[in-house]
Amino acid sequence: MPATEIANQCEATMKKSVEFLTNELRGIRTGQATPGLVDHIRIEVASYGSTMPLRDIATISVPDPQTIMVKPFDPSTIKDIERGLQSSDLGITPMSDGKVVRLPIPPLSGERREQLVTQVRKLGETQKIAVRNVRRDMNKKADGLKKDASVGEDQIEDIKEAVQKSTKRHEDEIDRLIADKTKEVLGS
Secondary structure, eight states, rough: OOOOHHHHHHHHOOOHHHHHHHHHHTTSOOOOOOOTTTTOOOOEETTTTTTEHHHHHEEEEEEEEEEEEEEEEEEEGGGHHHHHHHHSOOOOOOEOSSSOEEEEEOOOHHHHHHHHHHHHHHHHHHHHHHHHHHHHHHHHHHHGGGGGGTOOOOHHHHHHHHHHHHHHHHHHHHHHHHHHHHHHTTTO
């Protein structure tokens, strides 16, 4: 595997870890309504015979800071949406008027905020571990190039240095995401 391929694969894989974390953090409650809390929830739609993300079967809006409003494209799916939201891990009871489903977002207690901060930090640490695992794998691939006569020791060290820089950059990005989300959860 050429040196540039190792660097490109390293960058792409680490970037996926950061993107995964970003998507996971969108689903963590902060005490304020945001479509990101519910748009990824998968809803079992009996009439369609499949499970679909909520964003594919309804319009999600935020009419005020404490309410999420879900308006299905097909009114016959409203019961399925209610059932899916009720069974999700949000901990919010949906209210329906037959046309739209409203999700009132209650304020978070101090204890719940601390639990969410702990969850955010665990998610961040998991992704940092994933980034470090990529670094380890890419360094092994770089070491495997020693057998190739066309790749010198200096080039291998350059690859390892590039991998380390990429690791540092992605870990810093993860730290920034965690700090931002922590600040958001704590309301400061």
